[in-house]
Amino acid sequence: MTSTPIATETPIALTEEERVYDYGDGKTVVLTDVVELIVRSSGSHRVRTADGKLHVVAAGWLAIHIDDDGKPWTV
Numbered sequence: 167m168t169s170t171p172i173a174t175e176t177p178i179a180l181t182e183e184e185r186v187y188d189y190g191d192g193k194t195v196v197l198t199d200v201v202e203l204i205v206r207s208s209g210s211h212r213v214r215t216a217d218g219k220l221h222v223v224a225a226g227w228l229a230i231h232i233d234d235d236g237k238p239w240t241v
Contacts (some may be wrong), residue, residue: 171226177214178203185213187223195223 182200189195199216206212209225 175204175206177204180234181237182232182234184231184233187211187227188229188231189226190228195221195227197221197223 171195180203183198185197187195187197187198197213197215200213201216202214205213211223213223214220215221
């Protein structure tokens with residue numbers, strides 16, 4: 167069964183210390199100080215970090231590991 171990604175074209179404010187996208191086989195994307203997320207209908211993520219950089223994370227990751235200093239879920 168394939169699920170359709172939930173798209174949020176409106177940015178979601180976050181306060182994550184680190185977000186790691188795991189693509190398997192040791193391939194990862196690591197982002198620190200994540201402050202904003204947009205989830206596209208394609209499954210890709212648009213992420214803004216505290217330094218003002220914008221990151222496009224391609225769909226296809228197997229897991230996301232989030233370090234948010236023990237705060238409750240933000241997404």
